[in-house]
Each structure stands twice: as structure tokens, then as C-alpha cells.
Amino acid sequence: MxxxxxxxxxxxxxxxxxxxxxxxxxxxxxxxxxxxxxxxxxxxxxxxxxxxxxxxxxxxxxxxxxxxxxxxxxxxxxxxxxxxxxxxxxxxxxxxxxxxxxxxxxxxxxxxxxxxxxxxxxxxxxxxxxxxxxxxxxxxRITTPPSIVEKSVVPPLVSRLLPRCSLDMTAMSKSISLLSTLTTRNGNILDSLKEYPWMMTGSGKPPPVSNVRTLLEIVSLEGxxxxxxxxxxxxxxxxxxxxxxxxxxxxxxxxxxxxxxxxxxxxxxxxxxxxxxxxxxxxxxxxxxxxxxxxxxxxxxxxxxxxxxxxxxxxxxxxxxxxxxxxxxxxxxxxxxxxxxxxxxxxxxxxxxxxxxxxxxxxxxxxxxxxxxxxxxx
Missing domain, CATH: 1.50.40 (Mitochondrial carrier fold)
Known part of the structure; x- marks a missing residue:
């Protein structure tokens, strides 16, 4: 008792x-x-x-x-x-x-x-x-989710690292213009750059903190x-x-x-x-x-x-x-x-x-x- x-x-x-x-x-x-x-x-x-x-x-x-x-x-x-x-x-x-x-x-x-x-x-x-x-x-500010077209251009590697990520195409275009004077065997530099995680935002910068706030997003991108x-x-x-x-x-x-x-x-x-x-x-x-x-x-x-x-x-x-x-x-x-x-x-x-x-x-x-x-x- x-x-x-x-x-x-x-x-x-x-x-x-x-x-x-x-x-x-x-x-x-x-x-x-x-x-x-x-x-x-x-x-x-x-x-x-x-x-x-x-x-x-x-x-x-x-x-x-x-x-x-x-x-x-x-x-x-x-x-x-x-x-x-x-x-x-x-x-x-x-x-x-x-x-x-x-x-x-x-x-x-x-x-x-x-x-x-x-x-x-x-x-x-x-x-x-x-x-x-x-x-x-x-x-x-809450960013609108990417459209179907934008989602289609995100490579699988970036999608795994950061769910719901959409590339900043304006910044990506600027990066392409900086590299346009270089000779390369690959004719499509844009697709090649998309495969690199550090270009996931198109600017070489990590995504804003407001886009990496849930447990799954933090673990998938940052470990x-x-x-x-x-x-x-x-x-x-x-x-x-x-x-x-x-x-x-x-x-x-x-x-x-x-x-x-x-x-x-x-x-x-x-x-x-x-x-x-x-x-x-x-x-x-x-x-x-x-x-x-x-x-x-x-x-x-x-x-x-x-x-x-x-x-x-x-x-x-x-x-x-x-x-x-x-x-x-x-x-x-x-x-x-x-x-x-x-x-x-x-x-x-x-x-x-x-x-x-x-x-x-x-x-x-x-x-x-x-x-x-x-x-x-x-």
C-alpha cells in the first residue's frame, strides 16, 4: 500500500x-x-x-x-x-x-x-x-511554393538536400554569364551547375533560414x-x-x-x-x-x-x-x-x-x- x-x-x-x-x-x-x-x-x-x-x-x-x-x-x-x-x-x-x-x-x-x-x-x-x-x-516573408515547371528543373541531388527548393533562375543566369567566356566540353553549362549543391539557390549562398526550419529540413541539409x-x-x-x-x-x-x-x-x-x-x-x-x-x-x-x-x-x-x-x-x-x-x-x-x-x-x-x-x- x-x-x-x-x-x-x-x-x-x-x-x-x-x-x-x-x-x-x-x-x-x-x-x-x-x-x-x-x-x-x-x-x-x-x-x-x-x-x-x-x-x-x-x-x-x-x-x-x-x-x-x-x-x-x-x-x-x-x-x-x-x-x-x-x-x-x-x-x-x-x-x-x-x-x-x-x-x-x-x-x-x-x-x-x-x-x-x-x-x-x-x-x-x-x-x-x-x-x-x-x-x-x-x-x-513567406515565399510561394514553386510551380510544376520550376520543380521539374530541380535535380534529384538538390531535392534530397533541401525539400521544396526552387532555383533562383536570375542568379543562375548571372552565374552562367560569368562563365560564358570559359571553354568547356559540356555544351550545357546550366544543367551541369544545377547538379552542384552549392548552386541550389543559383547564387552560391545557402538558402535563407526561414526555408530550413523543420526537423526534416534541418537534418537533410545540415545533418x-x-x-x-x-x-x-x-x-x-x-x-x-x-x-x-x-x-x-x-x-x-x-x-x-x-x-x-x-x-x-x-x-x-x-x-x-x-x-x-x-x-x-x-x-x-x-x-x-x-x-x-x-x-x-x-x-x-x-x-x-x-x-x-x-x-x-x-x-x-x-x-x-x-x-x-x-x-x-x-x-x-x-x-x-x-x-x-x-x-x-x-x-x-x-x-x-x-x-x-x-x-x-x-x-x-x-x-x-x-x-x-x-x-x-x-
Whole structure:
């Protein structure tokens, strides 16, 4: 009977956690869309504002475009946060083992947060890739599908690499005119050029990111490894976020416990004797911790989103590998994955990310405690 009750309690906790993550993600997702579009759409000469991004999304996709890709983020956040809190609880249980008061040091909470954030980044990366591509598509002009005549001129090789691809015949004609002075044994240069993947757009450039946004399109053109593109900046971002989030949350938790213990008589010796804190206070402290961690790690979030919006076909990746393409930037930038061209764009959308992470953390923690208090018998 006790085993059945424990299984039921665990299922209730898991369901409450998943529902709270879904609720927090759905409520704050428009802020995430605006933030991501500001990060990937800005340039050094023309940084975008939230009003510019909102106007473009409203014109091209309507207000529903603010929720493009929300399903992928909910799945990624559910798995990612489950891994984050799971790894954190395992590590903190190891730290607290053998202590009489089960007290957790601030440094231990930060180290456990760094480790949990690293694991979370590897789990949630594929979902974030598809989510960011869907957000960019909501602010991009939808191209009309190619006609039957256009489809017929696309060779099988290009069709396999990029489904629904139609060649840019204007750019192809310009390429032919540049090569017209060369002598060749093949009388039909146009058909020959079509067989090369790098001419699939007719200009030698990869297709726009809005045309490579689904899982099948990403895998067919860029390969499975593209789902973890920008893993360096992603790991740095999530490890910093996890460490600062759990460290600051532990600090605020201790402050609230000490504040509550001041008015108690006698003064409690251990934290367990103080009693539980108010769910409202815990959720607010989680929101403050989330906003603080988001502010510190925001530069790496910008780098991660911009790298995920770069279409890099498999053949280009192999070329760079064979040619031992050098990485640009100083040692810190090469280590963390920051592109030198993004130095002036790292803080774009920092206010939106702080608001999103702070609000989402408060909603997730608050709704989780609310569900547990009403569903799990005391």
C-alpha cells in the first residue's frame, strides 16, 4: 500500500512540474519571440527594437506568429528543467549527506547549479534550434511554393538536400554569364551547375533560414550535428544561468529563513525547525534569481541564437573541416563560441530576457507549489 501511495505521489509531483513548466513557458513565450528576433535580426548598423519586431511579426504572421514554435520550447523546457532540477537534487543530496541540519552551503549550490545547467544544455539544444527557426519564420516573408515547371528543373541531388527548393533562375543566369567566356566540353553549362549543391539557390549562398526550419529540413541539409550548433555558447550560458540561479535562490532562501527565525522563541538551531516558507515568497525569490541569472548569461544567449540561425550545409561543414578553417576571435571568444562580429550585439534584448526568465521562474515555482498543496495530502 505504501509503495502504491509513493508511486501516486511521485506521479502527482511529475504532472504538477510538467504543467507548471508548460504554463510558465506559454505565458512568457511572446517575450521570448521578441527577444530572439531582436538578437538575430539586429546588425551593428541597425539594431532592432521590440516595437520594430512586433510590427513586423504582426504584419507578416499576425499576433499568432508570436507563438510560432511554442510546442517545441515546451517539450524542451520540460525535459531540460527536469534534468536541471534532477541533477541539482542528486548533487545537493550528496553534499548534505551526513550533516545533522541538512544545511547546504552557497558555494555547493552554485557548483551543483553549474553542473545541472551543463547537462540541461545538451538535452534542450535540439528543441531550441527548431524553436528559434520557427520564430524567425514568423517574421520572414513567406515565399510561394514553386510551380510544376520550376520543380521539374530541380535535380534529384538538390531535392534530397533541401525539400521544396526552387532555383533562383536570375542568379543562375548571372552565374552562367560569368562563365560564358570559359571553354568547356559540356555544351550545357546550366544543367551541369544545377547538379552542384552549392548552386541550389543559383547564387552560391545557402538558402535563407526561414526555408530550413523543420526537423526534416534541418537534418537533410545540415545533418544531425546541426541540432547542437553553438553548443559552446549554450553550455556556458546554461551553466552560468544554473549556477547563479540556484546560488542566488539559496542565498535568498537563507535570508528569508533567518528573517522568520528572528521572531521565534526560542531561536531555532536548525533550518528544519523554522518551518516552511510562504509559497509566494519562494516564487518571488525564484523570479528575482531567474532575472539576475538571465542578465549575467545574456551575452551567450545572443551568440547561441545567432549561431542557430546560420544555415550551414553539410558540404560547407566538410570543406571547413578538410581545410582546417581557423576560428576567428581572441582566445575567450573561440572558447565560448562568440563570433567577433557579434561583439556589439551581445546585450540586445537583455531586458526582455530578464523579464521572461524572472516571470517564468515565478510562475513555474508558484504554480508548482500551488498544485502540490492542493493535490498532495499533508
Amino acid at each position: 505504501n509503495e502504491l501511495l509513493n508511486n501516486k505521489t511521485f506521479a502527482v509531483h511529475a504532472a504538477a512540474a510538467a504543467a507548471s513548466v508548460a504554463l510558465g513557458t506559454a505565458v512568457t513565450y511572446p517575450l521570448d519571440t521578441l527577444k530572439a528576433l531582436m538578437q538575430v535580426g539586429s546588425t551593428g548598423k541597425r539594431p532592432l527594437t521590440a516595437a520594430d519586431v512586433l510590427y513586423r511579426v504582426r504584419v507578416l504572421s499576425g499576433y499568432s506568429g508570436l507563438y510560432n514554435g511554442v510546442g517545441w520550447l515546451i517539450m524542451g523546457r520540460t525535459l531540460g528543467l527536469g534534468v536541471r532540477f534532477g541533477v541539482y537534487e542528486i548533487l545537493t543530496a550528496f553534499y548534505e549527506d551526513g550533516r545533522e541540519d541538512d544545511h547546504l552551503l552557497l558555494s555547493e549550490a552554485m557548483l551543483a547549479g553549474f553542473a545541472s545547467g551543463t547537462v540541461e544544455s545538451l538535452v534542450s539544444s535540439p528543441f531550441e534550434m527548431i524553436k528559434v527557426r520557427a520564430q524567425v519564420a514568423s517574421a520572414s 544531425w550535428t546541426a541540432l547542437w550548433r553553438g553548443y559552446r555558447s549554450g553550455i556556458v550560458r546554461d551553466s552560468i544561468f544554473g549556477g547563479l540561479f540556484f546560488g542566488s535562490w539559496q542565498f535568498l532562501h537563507e535570508v528569508m529563513l533567518n528573517w522568520k527565525a528572528v521572531n521565534m522563541d526560542p531561536i531555532p538551531r536548525y533550518d528544519s525547525e523554522v518551518g516552511p516558507l510562504s509559497p509566494v515568497a519562494v516564487s518571488l525569490s525564484a523570479g528575482v534569481s531567474g532575472a539576475f541569472a538571465a542578465a549575467v548569461s545574456h551575452g551567450f544567449d545572443t551568440t547561441r541564437n545567432r549561431s542557430q540561425c546560420t544555415v550551414l550545409p553539410k558540404y560547407l561543414l566538410l570543406e571547413r573541416k578538410f581545410l582546417m578553417w581557423p576560428k576567428r576571435g581572441n582566445r575567450f571568444e573561440r572558447l565560448t563560441g562568440i563570433h567577433p562580429a557579434d561583439r556589439n550585439l551581445l546585450l540586445n534584448g537583455i531586458g526582455l530576457r530578464m523579464a521572461r526568465c524572472g516571470l517564468a521562474s515565478s510562475i513555474i515555482v508558484g504554480s508548482y507549489f500551488f498544485a502540490i498543496n492542493h493535490l498532495v495530502p499533508s
